[in-house]
Structures are given as C-alpha cells and as structure tokens.
Amino acid sequence: MTLELKLIGYPIKHSLSPWIQNSFLDRTGTDGSYTLHEIADVLTFEEEMKKLREAKVNGFNVTVPYKQTIIPFLDRLDITAEQIGAVNTVSLEGEEWVGYNTDGIGYVQALRDKFPERMKDTNVQILILGAGGAARGIFHALFHEDYKDLTLANRTKAKGEDIVEGTSASVITLKEAERNIDRYDVIIQTTSVGMNEAKQIIDLTDLKEGTIVSDIVYQPLVTQFLKQAQEKGGHVHYGHTMLLYQAQKAFEIWSNKKVNIEGMDEELRTRIKGDK
Numbered sequence: 001m002t003l004e005l006k007l008i009g010y011p012i013k014h015s016l017s018p019w020i021q022n023s024f025l026d027r028t029g030t031d032g033s034y035t036l037h038e039i040a041d042v043l044t045f046e047e048e049m050k051k052l053r054e055a056k057v058n059g060f061n062v063t064v065p066y067k068q069t070i071i072p073f074l075d076r077l078d079i080t081a082e083q084i085g086a087v088n089t090v091s092l093e094g095e096e097w098v099g100y101n102t103d104g105i106g107y108v109q110a111l112r113d114k115f116p117e118r119m120k121d122t123n124v125q126i127l128i129l130g131a132g133g134a135a136r137g138i139f140h141a142l143f144h145e146d147y148k149d150l151t152l153a154n155r156t157k158a159k160g161e162d163i164v165e166g167t168s169a170s171v172i173t174l175k176e177a178e179r180n181i182d183r184y185d186v187i188i189q190t191t192s193v194g195m196n197e198a199k200q201i202i203d204l205t206d207l208k209e210g211t212i213v214s215d216i217v218y219q220p221l222v223t224q225f226l227k228q229a230q231e232k233g234g235h236v237h238y239g240h241t242m243l244l245y246q247a248q249k250a251f252e253i254w255s256n257k258k259v260n261i262e263g264m265d266e267e268l269r270t271r272i273k274g275d276k
Contacts, residue, residue, distance in 0.1 A: 003032030003254060006052070008070075009063035010040050016271060017061060020244060024251045024259045032058075042069065049073045059091045059254040061247075067133060074099040084140050086133050089250040100253055103134060104141030106246025107216070111186075113245075114237055115212055118185070125149045127177060127184040129201050130191035131159035134216055138190055139163055151184070153177035153202075178202040187229075189215040194223035201225065209233035216242050221272050240268050 003025070007017045013036065021034035037060065039048050045066065052060065062070050067086040071077070074087065075096035081087050087099035112119045126147055128135050131154035142150060150169040153176065154160040160171035172180075181187070181204060193201040195217045204213070204225070213229035218239035226236045244264060251259055 001031070001255075003030060003058045004055070005032060005034040005254060006037040006057055006060040007034070007063065008037045008039055008048070008052075008060055009066055010038055012036050012038050012063060015063070016243065016268065017063075017247060019271065020247045020264070020268070021061075021251060023264065024248070024255075028251075028255065028257045028259050030255055030257065039066065042066075045069060046073070053097075056092065059089065059250075061250060062088050062090060071099065073097070080105070080140065084133075084137050086137065088246065089253060091253050100250070101137055102246040102249035102253070103242070104137030104139075106244075106249050107138050107242040108141040108145055109249075110241035110245040111212075111214060111237060114241065115235065118212060122146045123148055124185040125183060126151065126186040126188065127181075128152045129174070129177065129187065129189045130154060131156075131163055132191060135160075135190040136163050138188060138216075139169070143167055143169070151177075174202050178206075182206045182208045184208070184211060186212045187214065187234075189213075189217070189223075189225050192217065194225050195219055198224045200228065204228045204232055204234070207232040207234055210235065212237060215239050218243060218272055221269060238269070240272055241265060244268055 005021060007015060018034050025032050039045055067088055070087050077099040081099045081101040084101045087101055089100040089102050091098050128139055151172060152160040152164055152169060153172045153174050155174055157171050157173060164171055189201055191201055193199055196219055211234045213234040214237035215223045215225050216239040217223050221238055229236050248259055248261055
C-alpha cells in the first residue's frame with residue numbers, strides 16, 4: 001500500500017509536519033509521501049478540494065485557517081470532530097472523505113506520557129487559558145477522559161461558556177484566573193500569545209510550586225509563560241509534543257498502523273531550535 005498524504009493550510013512553508021509524517025512512514029516501513037499543499041486564497045478553496053478529490057489522495061491534515069472551512073466538503077465527521085466543530089485530519093475511506101480532530105486527544109496523550117502519575121488522578125484541578133479552537137479540542141478531550149475539575153478562563157466569558165455548555169466546568173475571566181492561580185494543579189495555555197514574542201497571557205507570580213504548566217506555543221520552544229513557570233518552581237510541558245502526538249494519531253487513522261515515536265521528541269526540539 002502506498003500512501004499519498006498532504007497538509008493544507010496557509011502559511012505552511014515552514015511546517016514541521018512533513019518531517020514528522022515522513023519519519024512515521026519510514027519507521028513503519030510504509031511506502032508513500034507527505035507533502036505540502038498550500039492554499040493561499042480561500043476563494044480558490046473549492047477548486048483545490050476538487051483537485052484533491054480527483055487525485056484520490058489517501059488523506060491530509062488541515063491547519064489554519066481551514067479547520068472549519070473544510071467541513072462542508074466532507075462526507076461525514078467522526079463524533080469528536082462533530083462535537084468540537086473543527087477538523088484537522090481527513091481520511092479517504094472507500095469513496096468518502098471522513099473528518100477527524102486529533103488535536104485534543106493528541107495533547108492529552110502527550111501530557112499523560114510526560115506526567116503519568118499526576119495525570120492518573122482525574123480529580124486534579126485544571127485551568128485552561130483561552131477559548132479558541134485549540135481550547136475547544138483540549139477541553140473536549142479532558143472532559144471525555146473524565147477529568148472532573150475543569151475551569152476555562154478567557155478575556156470574554158461568553159466564548160468560554162459556549163465551549164463548556166452542558167458540563168459542570170466553570171468559566172472565569174483571565175483576571176480571576178491570575179488572582180486565583182495558586183489553586184490549580186495543571187495550567188494549559190492554548191492561545192497564540194507568546195508566539196515569537198516575549199508576552200504572556202497572565203502573570204504567574206503566585207503559582208503554586210510543583211504545578212504543571214503547559215503552553216501549546218512551540219516557537220519559541222521556551223515561551224515567556226514557561227520561563228516564569230520554571231522560575232516559580234513549576235513543571236513545564238512544551239508545546240511541540242502536541243504537534244507530535246496529534247500527528248501520531250492522524251497517521252494511525254490513515255495507515256491503521258501504530259508508530260513508535262521514541263526519540264522523536266528530542267529531535268523535534270532540536271529542529272525547532274534551528275540546530276538542524
């Protein structure tokens with residue numbers, strides 16, 4: 001079986017996904033390729049989808065700004081993608097395009113692998129910062145893994161309330177989160193704040209020592225948010241692992257093969273730092 005796989009989005013020229021997915025192909029002894037398919041203009045999106053249909057590609061990842069744009073072009077969604085309302089993975093199954101979302105489950109698996117003992121406790125108090133697409137996927141995954149004490153903080157509470165609707169999770173403002181930061185065991189930063197800039201979404205001065213602090217931003221690898229967490233005695237979790245683990249879940253959907261990612265965490269870190 002030869003797999004033809006792609007990534008669609010814009011801009012994606014510097015994406016690390018081709019290195020990750022082509023490594024998965026090599027590690028599993030699978031023939032195939034994973035290449036970029038950049039779509040710079042949403043006005044050409046329908047035409048580009050027709051091209052991919054005609055080419056009968058086996059699957060593709062979807063990144064910004066098309067995670068919701070893609071949905072009307074799919075034949076069906078799996079339950080997770082339907083509930084989240086966004087798609088990051090499309091698989092050709094028979095003649096159908098099926099949409100999945102591996103962002104949240106990939107993130108939670110990465111967190112559990114890094115902190116197995118702490119994350120075994122489903123009563124840990126978890127704070128999610130932000131209310132965008134990433135927050136929605138991560139919240140959904142944590143909720144369905146039975147984590148019971150979830151709080152979502154956002155500048156405007158309305159967006160957060162939309163995400164947690166139908167659950168017992170709390171929604172607070174970012175200022176409230178900052179004032180009560182010492183009550184949380186796990187803090188997850190899901191926005192783009194800190195990407196290639198020395199900014200952070202909230203201050204961590206009152207952080208409780210030993211708190212797990214995670215940032216999904218991975219450029220830079222050590223954000224200002226994570227630097228302060230380290231200074232306050234927090235255990236940091238880097239954003240590049242979400243990229244790796246969500247990719248692993250996508251590859252398993254396309255190939256029906258489990259891929260061993262041992263050693264790829266460190267190599268990916270090296271590539272992000274620009275040492276390779």
